[in-house]
Amino acid sequence: MIVVDDVRFAFEDMLMEFDMAVGNSEFLAVIGPSGSGKSTLLNLIAGFEKPLSGRIQVDGRDVTDEPPELRPVSMIFQDHNSFAHLDLWTNVALGISPRLKLTANDRSRVDDALARVGIDTLKRRKPGEVSGGERQRIAIARALVRDRPILLLDEPFTALGPGLRREMLDLLLDIKGERGLTVLLVTHDPDDARHAATHVAYLEGGKIIAKRPVKEFFAARDIPGLKDYIGPDSG
Amino acid sequence: MTRLPAIFALAVIVVAIGLGIGPVIGIGLGQGMAGASPFDGYLWQVLRFTLLQAGLSTLLSVGFAIPVSWALFRTTFPGRNLVIQLFALPMALPAIVAVLGIVAIFGRAGLLAKASGVPIDIYGLGGILIAHVFFNLPFAVRLFMQRLDGVAPEPWRLATQLGFSTGDRFRLIGWPAIRSGLTGAASLIFLLCTASFAAVLTLGGGPRATTLEVAIYQALRFDFDPARAGALALVQLVLCAVLVALAGQYALQMHGGASLASRRYGFTPASPGLADTLLIGTATLFVAAPLLAIVLSGISASFAWSAIARASLTSAAIAIASVVMSIALALPMAFAMARAQSRAGQTSFALAGVLSLIVPPAVLATGWFVLVAGFGLSRWLAFLLVAAMNTLMALPFALGALAPAARQVLLPHDRLCASLGLGGLHRLWRIDLPLLRKPLFFAAGICFAVSLGDLTAISLFGSQDLVTLPSLIYAQMGSYRIDSAAATALVLMVLSISVIILAERQGRQS
Numbered sequence: 001m002i003v004v005d006d007v008r009f010a011f012e013d014m015l016m017e018f019d020m021a022v023g024n025s026e027f028l029a030v031i032g033p034s035g036s037g038k039s040t041l042l043n044l045i046a047g048f049e050k051p052l053s054g055r056i057q058v059d060g061r062d063v064t065d066e067p068p069e070l071r072p073v074s075m076i077f078q079d080h081n082s083f084a085h086l087d088l089w090t091n092v093a094l095g096i097s098p099r100l101k102l103t104a105n106d107r108s109r110v111d112d113a114l115a116r117v118g119i120d121t122l123k124r125r126k127p128g129e130v131s132g133g134e135r136q137r138i139a140i141a142r143a144l145v146r147d148r149p150i151l152l153l154d155e156p157f158t159a160l161g162p163g164l165r166r167e168m169l170d171l172l173l174d175i176k177g178e179r180g181l182t183v184l185l186v187t188h189d190p191d192d193a194r195h196a197a198t199h200v201a202y203l204e205g206g207k208i209i210a211k212r213p214v215k216e217f218f219a220a221r222d223i224p225g226l227k228d229y230i231g232p233d234s235g
Numbered sequence: 236m237t238r239l240p241a242i243f244a245l246a247v248i249v250v251a252i253g254l255g256i257g258p259v260i261g262i263g264l265g266q267g268m269a270g271a272s273p274f275d276g277y278l279w280q281v282l283r284f285t286l287l288q289a290g291l292s293t294l295l296s297v298g299f300a301i302p303v304s305w306a307l308f309r310t311t312f313p314g315r316n317l318v319i320q321l322f323a324l325p326m327a328l329p330a331i332v333a334v335l336g337i338v339a340i341f342g343r344a345g346l347l348a349k350a351s352g353v354p355i356d357i358y359g360l361g362g363i364l365i366a367h368v369f370f371n372l373p374f375a376v377r378l379f380m381q382r383l384d385g386v387a388p389e390p391w392r393l394a395t396q397l398g399f400s401t402g403d404r405f406r407l408i409g410w411p412a413i414r415s416g417l418t419g420a421a422s423l424i425f426l427l428c429t430a431s432f433a434a435v436l437t438l439g440g441g442p443r444a445t446t447l448e449v450a451i452y453q454a455l456r457f458d459f460d461p462a463r464a465g466a467l468a469l470v471q472l473v474l475c476a477v478l479v480a481l482a483g484q485y486a487l488q489m490h491g492g493a494s495l496a497s498r499r500y501g502f503t504p505a506s507p508g509l510a511d512t513l514l515i516g517t518a519t520l521f522v523a524a525p526l527l528a529i530v531l532s533g534i535s536a537s538f539a540w541s542a543i544a545r546a547s548l549t550s551a552a553i554a555i556a557s558v559v560m561s562i563a564l565a566l567p568m569a570f571a572m573a574r575a576q577s578r579a580g581q582t583s584f585a586l587a588g589v590l591s592l593i594v595p596p597a598v599l600a601t602g603w604f605v606l607v608a609g610f611g612l613s614r615w616l617a618f619l620l621v622a623a624m625n626t627l628m629a630l631p632f633a634l635g636a637l638a639p640a641a642r643q644v645l646l647p648h649d650r651l652c653a654s655l656g657l658g659g660l661h662r663l664w665r666i667d668l669p670l671l672r673k674p675l676f677f678a679a680g681i682c683f684a685v686s687l688g689d690l691t692a693i694s695l696f697g698s699q700d701l702v703t704l705p706s707l708i709y710a711q712m713g714s715y716r717i718d719s720a721a722a723t724a725l726v727l728m729v730l731s732i733s734v735i736i737l738a739e740r741q742g743r744q745s
Contacts, residue, residue, distance in 0.1 A: 047395075068395045069395060069398030070398075077392070077393075079389065080387040080388075080390055080393075081389065081393065083390065083408070083411070084411070095397060098397055098403040099403065
């Protein structure tokens with residue numbers, strides 16, 4: 001259970017206020033216009049940003065003052081998820097030890113993670129030599145070896161085509177099921193939310209306007225701003 | 236139609252350089268043929284020293300710049316922006332002024348010798364290295380910081396999430412970023428040190444510690460030996476051509492500097508630890524001390540006002556002439572580069588812009604000197620030759636400022652102008668020049684500063700009738716009027732830095 005308890009944060013001249021709870025094993029899609037605070041919300045949970053006030057708790061533990069590496073969280077970004085001069089295997093292994101001091105067991109965990117996301121045949125390639133989808137699989141494999149209960153994804157599939165996107169979402173769903181992860185996915189596409197999420201949060205102007213189970217959310221007519229955001233065609 | 240002025244500009248440059256290297260090649264080869272080989276022990280010694288000092292200068296500058304830029308990049312402390320701005324100064328400073336400041340600190344009667352009681356002999360390799368590191372260490376620091384600034388926030392965040400130590404961050408993020416600029420920075424610094432003139436002239440120790448560039452000057456102006464000068468110039472020409480061929484493409488990638496405030500990294504900058512403080516402190520002191528020495532010794536010195544005023548006027552006149560000529564050459568070339576369809580077209584203009592890197596001033600001067608020797612070097616001819624040489628020295632900077640701007644600003648208007656029937660001079664006056672006002676101003680400022688700080692051309696062609704501020708300083712140093720030299724240096728420093736600041740302020744692209 002993630003509790004974001006009355007967290008305030010200032011970005012340039014915009015004051016943001018977040019207050020929400022995410023249950024264990026939820027798949028929460030975070031949607032909303034650009035600049036609404038979606039990435040900031042994830043950065044606060046990951047510990048890359050410090051709130052002005054308020055607390056963040058995970059399973060009853062207050063993590064507000066914990067540094068990012070100690071939080072029970074892995075985060076995947078839109079891009080730059082890998083180090084361009086290191087091969088895929090090494091990029092994943094960094095998730096276990098930054099100095100690459102690995103036991104035999106660690107090595108096989110890296111191999112397993114690469115195999116699980118389907119890039120084990122590419123493990124000696126550099127990130128620049130594989131496709132965009134394969135690059136994001138590096139990040140997922142690294143999250144697997146880090147083995148944290150919460151996975152935060154900040155528009156990780158935006159640059160991918162629709163078919164590949166669906167494929168990556170399905171991979172994510174499978175892994176979530178296997179590991180019992182809690183997933184927060186920032187996305188621009190309501191279809192991603194419909195396909196994969198259990199819950200949806202809609203943000204606007206630095207506030208969480210609504211957070212509901214996915215079916216309820218898309219059936220709702222009482223969420224201000226949502227209709228303009230999604231547009232008339234899909235609704 | 237728009238290509239004609241560019242081709243004319245190109246022709247002017249090629250002819251000017253051809254007139255310079257033609258006689259050099261002629262004399263050099265002629266000497267070789269005649270068997271009276273000037274390729275003797277002296278020449279090899281000079282060549283070896285040229286490469287040695289350039290190599291060591293590069294190694295020291297780059298070697299120290301790596302840890303300093305890393306420390307400066309990831310820390311925060313009051314005055315950090317000031318340090319970064321301070322590191323932009325040496326490159327903007329006329330070499331002769333910096334030399335004076337360095338002597339005041341590291342020289343025989345300098346601060347360091349007085350404080351420690353140990354006599355220091357700065358003249359020779361040591362002094363040359365100190366001067367070259369003074370110029371190039373801060374330059375390299377800014378180049379590397381620019382690379383570090385260019386890293387996206389995500390890798391730093393990733394590093395935080397994965398619990399990287401400072402060492403891990405350097406190994407996995409910082410070093411790869413710095414390494415991407417390493418070849419370029421090292422190549423550029425090596426090239427600059429190979430053709431360095433003022434520092435070697437003033438701090439070199441006679442024939443043991445002289446470079447080709449200075450040896451050419453000595454052969455021409457002291458030994459009146461065009462044959463030896465020609466041979467030396469030919470070696471310098473080949474050396475620089477080889478260096479540019481090997482490293483020019485890397486060197487040309489390097490420009491710009493560190494940004495002051497764009498802290499968009501995904502990490503909170505730390506306050507500096509002991510090692511960081513020592514590194515940043517030492518580098519800052521090394522750069523700041525000579526600058527402070529110029530100001531302090533200048534203020535209390537005796538200003539030879541009438542000489543300073545006359546030299547200032549001469550300097551300004553030469554600088555204005557070379558600004559006008561550089562812009563007149565660079566502008567049509569920038570237009571043509573922006574519109575060039577073929578790769579060959581673009582390359583030939585770009586190459587023309589860097590010819591002055593391949594053909595260093597002293598080489599060019601040797602040829603021109605031999606050509607005009609028959610007429611005698613009148614004051615006006617000397618003025619013209621100095622201005623022309625400064626023009627060629629400033630051309631890469633002018634082209635560097637104007638070519639990207641021309642591409643950005645002009646091309647998008649081509650179709651609109653064509654549909655309105657706007658063309659020719661009318662378009663130039665109404666549309667292009669106003670749009671290019673800022674980069675033009677910037678280019679003019681940089682050219683002015685290059686000319687203002689030049690000691691090479693004025694040493695080669697100057698006389699008692701033609702004295703600029705740098706050559707006045709050199710003359711005052713030579714006659715042991717260090718006090719007057721310090722005063723003149725202060726004036727020149729204030730002028731140069733004002734021009735650069737003005738150019739950067741006015742010319743900054745929004």
